[in-house]
Amino acid sequence: MSRADGLKRRKIAVLGSRSVGKSSLVLQFVENNFVESYYPTIDNSVSKKLKYGGKEFECEIIDTAGQDEFSIFNAKHAIGIHGYVLVYSIATQSSFDMIPIIYDKIVDFCGVRDIPCVIVGSKMDLQANRQVDAAAAEALAQQSNAAYIETSAKNDVNVAKVFELCLAEIEKKSAPSSPATETKGSCSVM
Ligand SMILES: Nc1nc2c(ncn2[C@@H]2O[C@H](COP(=O)(O)OP(=O)(O)OP(=O)(O)O)[C@@H](O)[C@H]2O)c(=O)[nH]1
Numbered sequence: 001m002s003r004a005d006g007l008k009r010r011k012i013a014v015l016g017s018r019s020v021g022k023s024s025l026v027l028q029f030v031e032n033n034f035v036e037s038y039y040p041t042i043d044n045s046v047s048k049k050l051k052y053g054g055k056e057f058e059c060e061i062i063d064t065a066g067q068d069e070f071s072i073f074n075a076k077h078a079i080g081i082h083g084y085v086l087v088y089s090i091a092t093q094s095s096f097d098m099i100p101i102i103y104d105k106i107v108d109f110c111g112v113r114d115i116p117c118v119i120v121g122s123k124m125d126l127q128a129n130r131q132v133d134a135a136a137a138e139a140l141a142q143q144s145n146a147a148y149i150e151t152s153a154k155n156d157v158n159v160a161k162v163f164e165l166c167l168a169e170i171e172k173k174s175a176p177s178s179p180a181t182e183t184k185g186s187c188s189v190m
Pocket residue numbers: 017018019020021022023024025035036037038039040041042064065066067122123124125126151152153154155
């Protein structure tokens with residue numbers, strides 16, 4: 001979607017288990033700030049301009065409340081969303097186990113096989129507490145045809161890269177020959 005000012009708008013939803021650092025990732029990206037204290041999120045939306053591939057995009061980022069396996073998938077997290085950032089913490093195996101569950105819920109809801117998606121291993125500064133091998137996450141990303149990266153919102157490592165990768169996935173999968181451009185069911189991955 002383009003606007004009169006020439007900016008392309010892209011809507012990105014950030015999903016994952018509770019307390020994996022979704023809000024911290026978004027806060028670091030948008031405001032260059034990190035807070036140690038934990039405040040559970042109720043859905044929140046922020047915007048930031050980002051240059052990618054020589055074009056300027058206005059990214060609307062939906063920071064969601066944490067999900068668990070019993071959460072019912074919220075239509076707000078699919079309709080009009082162009083791409084997904086799925087976050088787990090490298091220090092919490094159960095948060096990694098949630099990633100394929102969330103991915104499958106998105107695929108089921110949207111009715112498309114291949115969604116623009118980045119799998120993010122957060123809190124990479126907590127190496128001493130690592131429970132999830134990078135190799136396992138890479139394998140999952142390959143299976144899901146998603147991009148993969150590890151980040152630290154605390155130390156501002158690879159934070160902007162997450163959103164650049166997401167834009168890259170969105171642009172790649174919105175190429176005319178891509179099956180992800182199909183509109184099926186109640187939402188479209190554009
Ligand atoms: N060490 C470390 N701690 C982090 C990092 N990112 C977030 N945290 C901490 O993890 C806790 C949870 O962070 P949030 O950003 O609130 O997590 P969330 O996923 O938005 O949580 P919900 O709103 O419950 O879904 C906070 O105490 C953060 O300070 C990181 O990169 N490194």
